[in-house]
Amino acid sequence: MKEILVLCPFGADPGLLSKAAALSGGEVRALVPQGETALAAACGAARIVELQAAPIGDEARFAAFLAERIRGWSCPLVLAPATVQMRNIMPMIAWHLKAGLTADCTQLRMEGELLIQTRPAFGNSLMADIRALSPIQMATVRPGTFPPQRGEHPQPGVERLVYCEEERVTLLSYRAFAGGTPLSQAQIVVAGGMGVGSREGFQKLERLADKLGAGLGASRTAVDAGFAPYRCQVGMTGITVCPRLYLAFGISGAVQHLAGMSGSGKIVAVNSDPKAPIFDYADYGIVGDWEALADKLLQEEIL
Amino acid sequence: MISQNALHHAEKCRFCWMCRHLCPVQHQTGKELNTPRAKGLLLSMVHKEAQQFDKDMAQAMYECLLCDACTNDCATGYQPPLFIREARTEAVVSELAPESVMHLIDNVERTGNIYGVEKPGFGREGTDVLVYIGEAAAVKAPEMAENLLKLLEKAGVSAKVLEKEPASGVMLGDLMGYTEEVRQMAAVCAKALNETKLPVVVLDSYDAEIMTQKYPEWGFEIAAGVTTATAFTAKLLAEGKLEAKAPLGVTGACHDDDRLARTFHEFEPVRRMAKAAGYDLTEMFNHGKLAKSCGTAVAWGYMPELVTRIAGGRWTDLTRIGCDTMLVANPETWQCLSLCVPEGCRLVDLFGALL
Amino acid sequence: MKRILVCVKAVPVSAFVEVDSQHRLKRDGINLQWNAADASALEAALRLAGEDGSVTVLTMGTSKLESPLRELLARGASRAVLITDRRMAGADTQATARVLAAAVKKLGDFDLILCGCKAIDGETGQVPGQLAAALGLPCVSNGETLEADPDGLTITRRLETGTQELRGRTPTVISLCAYSYPLRLPGILGMRRARNIPVEVLNADDLGLLPEQCGLKGSATKVLAMESRFPGMRRGPKETDLTLGAKALGQILREVRP
Structure with missing residues (x-):
């Protein structure tokens, strides 16, 4: 089996590490930030590269730095979580390595030495x-696609990697959003459409979302x-979500909207119009x- | 320069003739050129370079009220006003638009309205809502504007009106399509409305349409929300803040203005207002979402004779059902219908009727 | 800001599209529009360029895009360039970035290159980074706001859980979110002006690119299979009694919550 390198410089992705371990038969090299080596080990990483770096602003320079290391490690397979930052860095690494890169995959499988990647588009x-x-x-x-599998594994080797290059882009500050879970990673999404009728209506939905x-x-x-x-916009021109439960209030079900949520685990639609198209795409309608x-x-x- | 999207709408016509039966302009003129499908065909020929976009074609694009009746019944689900509006832009860009239209555009650029006069002020302070009067009401139907304000006062609503109310952009948008000039006008208006932080009650549904349909698309939204004056009044009636009047023993028919009907799907509030004003109701041919247009303030501005005939057509619809009382709650329909009130008939402003 | 380049892509308007036997998106006969995030990038460019700067729009696609490019000139762009060549069909993000980079080098020095953060059809968001890598420039993705001063650029960038504030300098590549800057409309004067500006058309030869560097041949990835998947109908039971509905929903919530 070939080694798989999993790049998580901004935070370990347990699901992805576990999947990589399964695909490679335990041959995973994981790049993680300081303090996350134990987590990576629990998810089956056999070799760990612990990154020591100041907050990174110039992702292009960081990508060039990583590309150089990857050449050194001669890893034939490189995966990363499709976060905003890694979706910027990976294309640049791929350019330097002249490697084919597929974005935001939701399935991975090996066919011999080939990694077959499945991704949704449009x-x-x-x-x-x-x-x-x-x-x-x-x-x-795509983060959250694969379930984490934590277990007992042999003690992995840990290597330190120090990154401190002059940056052309500097990170001045970071401000976390109030209210926690980003929509794209929420396990439950409470969504509203025109039927909700007003800002006040959405405030009510927000209270419900908080409760759930x-x-x-x-x-x-x-x-x-x-x-x-x-x-908050879900659909073609907004965010694509695939939560375990999508709860649609007063949404008629335009195809553009369906495109952004039809991959959800369970879909429950609430609409006063029994003929609303959304009911055709729902597991349960009210x-x-x-x-x-x-x-x-x-x-x-209720809970 | 018609956008791909508009061309797509123009070229999808299946020549089913539905719009021909519904177009209020074609009803009066009988000209094939006045049907939406003819306009679509013309633009499609221009695109294929079989025709030149000339003065006559530009003229044809203006013989339309943008009332959207054709969209409502289009078998292919396409929207003729979309390409007609863009054709108007093309007419202005190519300097082919009729003189009468260019004159109105000059007026709007100078004064914000097609009339070329300084907009009369209705300025007052208030804390509950901001009432947006609009150009047509301020100049051509000031009584209706006063009646709405008095009605709100009676209901205990503290209404603010801007001292200098900027134009919404709807008039310019109808005259030359949705160009950056219109968007800039909208930007000024949206800013002024948002500065008050008050929910906006809009008297003229034409203004309400651009504020709710176009402003958000252009990147400005009215943060505290937009309500039509009719919906707001109906709510005051439902909440008991306004009292219903005793029955008058008079039967009237509500004229649904086209944008209220087809943009807002709003039919009930006007009827609730009419009932509360003491009228018994009957219905004309083509009401509700099929509402037939009786003309608009802008169309009146550049083709007053034709609009008078179109308004006359609506009065015929009324008398045909044996009714003599037309009930309206929109300043533009008020203006158009008052051009030709048949003898023995009455035009009633529902805001006034509730006082 | 003197010279700004904006990369734009025409994408299908419709939500559900078909693919041909070679797994390429069928673009003929479908309604195209400029990708919303790219439009946002153009507006940002027009604001930064002001009166004395210039904004060039660059796209790669079919020859039919000439007239839609003209529309961008009417909206205020000063120059429009269309790269069109059958040999470029089926390009993955790397082949696309190679072509764009060649065009950037040919068109001259730019202080700033702006892109949309992703296109609504492919949804990869990989081209801005690869273009930057090809040109040796820094790249900030997912920009929400972008401001320039004489000493550099300030960018706010949206991540999953918060917002970064970054400071950069020119030249650089920045990709912007769709909602950041609503694109202005064409104005009457802009439309008149646009009539006199020709759309510049380039092909692979003009850019000094070999056929094996473009299109399917120049790609580092290969689509093996593509499946059009209209969301599956689920048609679950419908409940009209709210109390029963709430109860069933409570059951579903208990199932999905870990």
Whole structure:
């Protein structure tokens, strides 16, 4: 089996590390930030590279630095979580290594020495199987796609890697969002459409989302109407989500919206119009007033 | 220069003739050129370079009220006003637009309205809502604007009106399509409305349309929300803040203005207002979402004779059902319908009727 | 800011598209529009360029894009360049970045190169980084706001869990979010002006690229299979009683919560 290098310089991705361990038969080299070696080891990394670096601003320079190391390690397979930062860094590494790179994969499998990568495109409406044609094969993998498998593994070797190069872009500050889980990684999404009717309606949905520990989503029409901010927009021109449960309130189910959420585990639709298209794509439909149901859920100790 | 998207709409026509039966302009003129499908065909021929975009074609693009009745019934689901609006832009860019239209554009650029007069002020302070009067009401239907303000006062609503109310951009948008000039006008208006931080109650549904449909798309939204004056009044009635009047024993028909009907799908509030004003209701041919246009303030500005005929057509619809009372709650329909009130008929402003 | 280049891509308007036997997106006969994030990048460029700067828009695609490019000239771009060549069809992100980089070198020095953070069709977001790597420039992705002063650039960048503030200098590549800068519309004067500006058309030979550096041949990845997947109908049961509905939903919530 070939070694797989998993690049997690900004935080270990346990699901991806576990998947890489399974694909490579335990031959995983993991690059993780300081303090996350134990986590990487628990997820099956056989070799660990612990990165010591100041906060990174010039990702292009960092990518060139990593590309040089990867040449040295001669790893034929390089994976990284498809986070905003790694989706910037991996393409630059791929350029330097002349390696084929596939973005945001949701399935990976080995066929001999080839890594077959499956990724959705165009919302979720196209699924493509892709392989690299280059000696080095690379992919970014959608976070949360694979379940973490923690277990007892032999003590891995730990190597330190120090990065301190002059940066052309400097990181001045970082401000975390209030309210926790980003929508794209939420396990439950509570979303509203035009049927929610107002900003006040969305405030109610937000309270419900808070109660359920869910992210708040919205259809494009609701965002256009000013009911919810753009960062909540799910669909073609917004964010693609695949939570375990997608709870759609007053969303009619335009194809553009379906493109952004049809990969969800379970879909529950609440709409007063029994003919709303969303019901065709839902595992469970509730025909009725969204607000009455939301009130019920807010009042009751349902969990 | 018609966008690909608009061309797509123009070229999808299946010549099913539905729009021909519904177009209020074609109804009056009987000219094939006045149908939406003819305009689509013309633009498609221009694209294929079989025709030149000339003065006559530009003229044809202006013989349309942008009322959207054709979209409502289009078998292919396409939107003729989309390409008609872009054709107007092309007409202005190529300096082929009719003189009468260019005159109005000059007026709008000078004063914000097609009338070329300084907009009369309705300025007042208030803390609950901001009322947006609009150009057509301020100049051509000031009584309706006053009536709305009095009605709000009666209901205990503290209404603010901007001392200098900027134009919403809807008039310029109808005259030359949605260009950056229109968007800039909208930007000024959105800023002024947002500075008050008050929810906006809009008297003219034409203004409400651009504020809710176009402003967000252009990157400005009215943060505290936009409500039509009719929906707001109906809510005051439902909440008991306004009292219903005793029955008058008079039967009237509500004229649904086209943008209220087809953009907002709003039909009930006007009827609730009419009932509360004491009227018994009957319905004209083509009401609700099929509402037939009786003309617009902008169209009146450059083709007053035709708009008078179109308004006359609506009065015929009324008398045909044996009714003599037309109930309206929009300043533009008020303006158009008042051009030709048939003898023995009455035009009623529902805001006034509720006072 | 003197000279800015904006890379734009035409993408299908429709949410569901078809692919041909070679797994390429069928672009004929479908309605195309400029990718929203690229439009946002153009608006940012127009604001930064102001009166005395210049904004060049660059795209790679079919010859049909000439007239849509003209629309971008009407919106305020000063120069429009279309790279079109059948040999470039089927390019992956690396082959695309190679072509764009060659064009950038040919078109001259730019102080700033802006892109959209991702296109709504391919959704890879890989081209800006690879273009930067090809040109040896820094790259900031997912920019939310971008401001320039005489000493450099300040960028706010959206990550999953928060916002970074970054300070950079020119020349650099920056990709912007779709919602950051709503693109201005074409104005009447802009449309009149645009009529007199020709769209410059380039092919692989003009860029000094060999056929094996472009398109499918120049790609480092290969699509093995592509499946059009209209979201599957689930058609689950419908409940009209809210109390029963809430109860069933409670059950589902208990199942999905770990």
